[in-house]
Amino acid sequence: MCTDCGCGDVNLVPLELQTRILARNDDTASHNRAHFRERGIFAVNLMGSPGSGKTAVLEATARAFHDGRKLAALAGDLATDNDAVRLQRAGIRSRSITTGQACHLDAEMVHHELHHLDLTGVEYLFIENVGNLVCPAVYDLGQNMNVVTLAVTEGEDKPLKYPTMFAKADLVLLTKLDLLPYLQSTNLTAIRDSLARVMPEPRMLCVSAQEGTSIDRWIEWLASSRAAVVPEAVNA
Amino acid sequence: MHEYSIVQSLVDSVVAAVGTRDAVVHEVHVAIGDVAGVDCGLLTTAYEVFRAGTLCENAALTIERIPARWECPRCHVPIARGAFLRCADCNEPAQLAGGDEIVLQRIELEVA
Numbered sequence: 001m002c003t004d005c006g007c008g009d010v011n012l013v014p015l016e017l018q019t020r021i022l023a024r025n026d027d028t029a030s031h032n033r034a035h036f037r038e039r040g041i042f043a044v045n046l047m048g049s050p051g052s053g054k055t056a057v058l059e060a061t062a063r064a065f066h067d068g069r070k071l072a073a074l075a076g077d078l079a080t081d082n083d084a085v086r087l088q089r090a091g092i093r094s095r096s097i098t099t100g101q102a103c104h105l106d107a108e109m110v111h112h113e114l115h116h117l118d119l120t121g122v123e124y125l126f127i128e129n130v131g132n133l134v135c136p137a138v139y140d141l142g143q144n145m146n147v148v149t150l151a152v153t154e155g156e157d158k159p160l161k162y163p164t165m166f167a168k169a170d171l172v173l174l175t176k177l178d179l180l181p182y183l184q185s186t187n188l189t190a191i192r193d194s195l196a197r198v199m200p201e202p203r204m205l206c207v208s209a210q211e212g213t214s215i216d217r218w219i220e221w222l223a224s225s226r227a228a229v230v231p232e233a234v235n236a
Numbered sequence: 237m238h239e240y241s242i243v244q245s246l247v248d249s250v251v252a253a254v255g256t257r258d259a260v261v262h263e264v265h266v267a268i269g270d271v272a273g274v275d276c277g278l279l280t281t282a283y284e285v286f287r288a289g290t291l292c293e294n295a296a297l298t299i300e301r302i303p304a305r306w307e308c309p310r311c312h313v314p315i316a317r318g319a320f321l322r323c324a325d326c327n328e329p330a331q332l333a334g335g336d337e338i339v340l341q342r343i344e345l346e347v348a
Contacts, residue, residue: 010346012262017253021246021266021338104238135238138273138338160318164273167332200306200321200329 025139028107032142042226043125045141048149050131053175055083056209057149058126062090064215070123074113076105076130083128104135107142124222133162144229145170152180156190163198171203171221178208239278243286249340251291259345261295269335271304304335
């Protein structure tokens with residue numbers, strides 16, 4: 001309160017900060033990322049709508065991968081551990097992160113669960129986020145790449161409706177390709193057009209987890225992406 | 237609705253900034269980008285609910301919205317939102333020059 005002239009005004013002092021509100025999350029994400037780098041692990045933040053095929057893609061990855069011991073996963077889910085159980089059955093060592101009411105994973109949840117996951121010999125860690133095209137895009141988890149699953153049944157304009165999510169994607173996996181013949185109004189050109197308006201470098205792989213279509217190309221993408229960030233992986 | 241979690245981080249940031257000062261927080265100014273993935277209406281609602289009983293209890297929240305700005309990284313020509321995100325002249329993929337901010341800009345403290 002001003003006591004100089006008796007006007008009664010409050011003395012306000014501005015304090016300039018210009019700090020990222022999620023700085024603490026970002027610090028933990030950097031810690032996770034350093035941990036992955038030290039271990040030669042390539043980490044993928046796998047995001048997408050509920051039911052877009054995230055878990056199915058990982059199951060297909062395990063079937064096609066030459067050595068499942070190199071794969072590990074953390075599966076985020078609001079209320080069950082069903083996805084982690086499915087991945088475990090598929091041969092991927094997995095842990096569930098049950099988020100309760102939280103609609104996304106954050107770096108601290110991942111960090112905490114990493115302490116309970118044996119990463120010996122692991123080269124690829126998949127962090128299967130909570131099914132949601134909004135909130136997970138906001139939180140850095142320490143991943144090397146963001147991969148977004150988009151099912152052919154979701155509609156061609158989905159990327160335009162959720163631009164933040166797709167703008168952050170390094171790769172879009174167009175899933176359930178085997179259903180395309182049954183969708184008379186859906187065409188791939190329109191999906192590519194939508195992606196090019198929200199993704200600066202639109203990369204899309206069309207896959208079918210059920211039939212194994214192009215899962216080999218997805219695995220090639222994983223290997224070349226890992227080689228780019230883990231130098232010794234070239235000769236592994 | 238991750239806006240509650242962002243407000244939690246916002247209040248924590250304000251508490252850290254105030255530190256040991258003997259001051260009342262009068263205003264909180266944040267900048268939110270249009271493609272940051274944060275809904276400003278929900279953020280305001282979350283703030284109203286969450287600030288009770290915290291250092292921000294009597295602090296008004298002011299949100300500055302930052303428009304999304306895509307541009308060519310080489311020639312810096314702006315690329316309109318909704319257009320193909322590639323420079324027609326340089327063929328370079330566009331880069332986001334602004335609009336993804338989730339920033340605590342400043343606070344105003346009422347000092348004795």
